[in-house]
Amino acid sequence: MVKKEKIWELLEQVFDPEVPVLNIVDLGIVRTVEMNDHTCKVTITPTYSGCPAMKTIEEEIQKLFQENDIEVEIESTLSPAWTTDWISENGKNKLREYGIAPPENEVDKSVLFAEATVVPCPLCKSKNTKMVSLFGSTACKAHYQCNECLEPFDYFKCLR
Amino acid sequence: MNKQEAILEYTLRIADDSLLLGHRISEWCGHGPILEEDIALTNIALDLIGQATNFFDYAAKVQGEGKTCDDLAFLRLEREYKNVLLVEQKNGHFGDTIARQFFFDVFRKLFFESLSKSTDQDLAAIAEKSLKETRYHLKHSSEWIIRLGDGTQESHDKIQGSVDYLWKFTDELFFMDQVDELLIKENIAVDLTALKANWKSYISEIFQEATLNIPTNGWQQAGGRKGLHSEHMGYALAELQYMQRAYPNMQW
Numbered sequence: 426m427v428k429k430e431k432i433w434e435l436l437e438q439v440f441d442p443e444v445p446v447l448n449i450v451d452l453g454i455v456r457t458v459e460m461n462d463h464t465c466k467v468t469i470t471p472t473y474s475g476c477p478a479m480k481t482i483e484e485e486i487q488k489l490f491q492e493n494d495i496e497v498e499i500e501s502t503l504s505p506a507w508t509t510d511w512i513s514e515n516g517k518n519k520l521r522e523y524g525i526a527p528p529e530n531e532v533d534k535s536v537l538f539a540e541a542t543v544v545p546c547p548l549c550k551s552k553n554t555k556m557v558s559l560f561g562s563t564a565c566k567a568h569y570q571c572n573e574c575l576e577p578f579d580y581f582k583c584l585r
Numbered sequence: 586m587n588k589q590e591a592i593l594e595y596t597l598r599i600a601d602d603s604l605l606l607g608h609r610i611s612e613w614c615g616h617g618p619i620l621e622e623d624i625a626l627t628n629i630a631l632d633l634i635g636q637a638t639n640f641f642d643y644a645a646k647v648q649g650e651g652k653t654c655d656d657l658a659f660l661r662l663e664r665e666y667k668n669v670l671l672v673e674q675k676n677g678h679f680g681d682t683i684a685r686q687f688f689f690d691v692f693r694k695l696f697f698e699s700l701s702k703s704t705d706q707d708l709a710a711i712a713e714k715s716l717k718e719t720r721y722h723l724k725h726s727s728e729w730i731i732r733l734g735d736g737t738q739e740s741h742d743k744i745q746g747s748v749d750y751l752w753k754f755t756d757e758l759f760f761m762d763q764v765d766e767l768l769i770k771e772n773i774a775v776d777l778t779a780l781k782a783n784w785k786s787y788i789s790e791i792f793q794e795a796t797l798n799i800p801t802n803g804w805q806q807a808g809g810r811k812g813l814h815s816e817h818m819g820y821a822l823a824e825l826q827y828m829q830r831a832y833p834n835m836q837w
């Protein structure tokens with residue numbers, strides 16, 4: 426019988442196609458792993474409702490497990506809804522190194538026009554940055570620019 | 586009408602609102618006034634179509650006839666779509682699109698907040714998921730309402746014109762009938778009358794900052810929830826359904 430640890434190790438080899446530096450465990454979309462005698466069940470949850478990466482991720486898991494002779498059943502669940510709080514510290518560091526600012530702890534989203542969140546530049550670390558657009562290259566990102574080094578960068582926006 | 590039929594109808598109404606608006610906004614792809622806005626609108630369209638997918642999946646499950654999400658989205662006749670008239674209206678100019686989006690986003694945020702407490706676990710889960718995205722949509726449309734309203738004379742006049750034109754479609758957002766009544770008794774559906782005051786006060790607040798007026802014209806147009814649509818619906822469906830009608834069962 427395959428050990429549960431082995432399953433998690435395998436899942437760490439599956440990457441988010443839209444943020445290729447993050448594996449799906451770091452991203453926090455793997456919710457549970459259940460073991461039976463010969464099969465295992467992996468439950469994942471989408472980041473955004475229309476996230477086009479989900480299908481690719483499922484296929485990647487299937488492929489990798491097949492190569493390792495493990496039968497896997499993948500289930501998708503919506504509740505509890507994914508939040509950026511589930512991105513691991515490790516994942517946040519990887520994002521920063523990759524040039525994407527990780528989600529900051531933002532105040533309640535329902536408070537409109539509250540003071541804008543300070544997002545440090547992933548390149549020069551300056552806090553003097555500005556939001557260019559709330560919506561960036563993928564559903565999960567906003568578009569920012571650094572006022573100091575002028576680097577345009579993605580911000581993995583807070584979702585709670 | 587039994588409970589199962591009511592849940593199906595109820596879920597389709599929500600799904601159709603998301604689908605039609607998502608389809609409409611996706612028409613902006615490649616036509617946005619600036620690149621950032623082009624990307625923002627297509628992101629919002631993607632969220633809405635994703636939400637529609639979740640609601641259609643659930644509707645298909647409730648229906649239990651072996652149909653898929655795609656069957657429901659692409660293969661019904663016009664009168665079987667139960668979206669409100671607001672979401673099928675044409676994009677018009679950018680201000681028209683933003684005004685339509687703003688009225689809808691304010692409603693949707695309040696609606697999903699309530700629906701996430703539904704005793705129907707599936708509806709509650711989809712609502713909880715969708716709510717997080719809707720907050721971003723609302724922030725986006727609210728900021729544009731303020732920027733356009735409190736911008737130049739021309740942008741102010743244009744967005745006020747959009748608001749005045751679309752106002753007649755807003756009452757239908759709060760339409761309720763026996764479907765809602767039956768499901769409210771079971772704490773499944775949202776009592777929309779309870780949302781209306783908050784909807785209006787939020788709009789007043791943003792309009793005040795945007796120096797816009799809430800229209801006083803009382804005439805309201807409805808029909809979508811009963812399947813009676815405006816002339817624009819047929820054109821939207823023609824484009825939406827073309828591939829499945831021309832090449833039945835084709836796969837992407």
Ligand SMILES: [Zn+2]
Nearest residue numbers: 546549571574
């Ligand atoms: Zn910088």
